[in-house]
Amino acid sequence: MNTLRLNKYFMIIMLITLFTATNILSKTVTQDDQTINEFASILKQKVLLTNDQEAKVINIMSEMQKNISSNPKNKTDFTKAAQSKVESLLDSKQKMKYDIIKNDLWKKF
Numbered sequence: 001m002n003t004l005r006l007n008k009y010f011m012i013i014m015l016i017t018l019f020t021a022t023n024i025l026s027k028t029v030t031q032d033d034q035t036i037n038e039f040a041s042i043l044k045q046k047v048l049l050t051n052d053q054e055a056k057v058i059n060i061m062s063e064m065q066k067n068i069s070s071n072p073k074n075k076t077d078f079t080k081a082a083q084s085k086v087e088s089l090l091d092s093k094q095k096m097k098y099d100i101i102k103n104d105l106w107k108k109f
Contacts, residue, residue, distance in 0.1 A: 035108060036061040043086075046101050047094045060085045079106065 040057045043049055049057065064082040068075050083106060090098055 032065050033062075036065065039105065039108060042101075042105060043098075046105075047090065047097045049089075049094070053089050056089055057086055 036058055039061055040049075040054050043057060044054045060082050064078050067078045071078075083102070087095065087098065
């Protein structure tokens with residue numbers, strides 16, 4: 001009887017742990033997506049990105065987030081690579097506007 005009771009408690013504890021871990025992970029992913037979308041939106045407003053450029057920025061930032069998650073030691077390298085990719089999408093007028101805001105914009109990452 002005690003064994004059944006212990007197994008029952010063990011299963012309850014395991015389910016609670018699993019639920020909590022899943023909930024925390026989903027919040028983290030949602031926050032990352034929200035940050036990326038905010039970044040792209042600010043960039044679109046300030047630099048006047050096209051819809052195509054905005055989509056590419058979102059892809060670049062998502063890739064950067066995945067890389068940072070898998071290898072946090074190289075965060076600086078991944079961020080610099082993403083900055084370079086974003087800058088390569090811009091035309092000369094957009095680049096001038098971007099240069100004014102880039103330091104404040106990239107502080108989020």
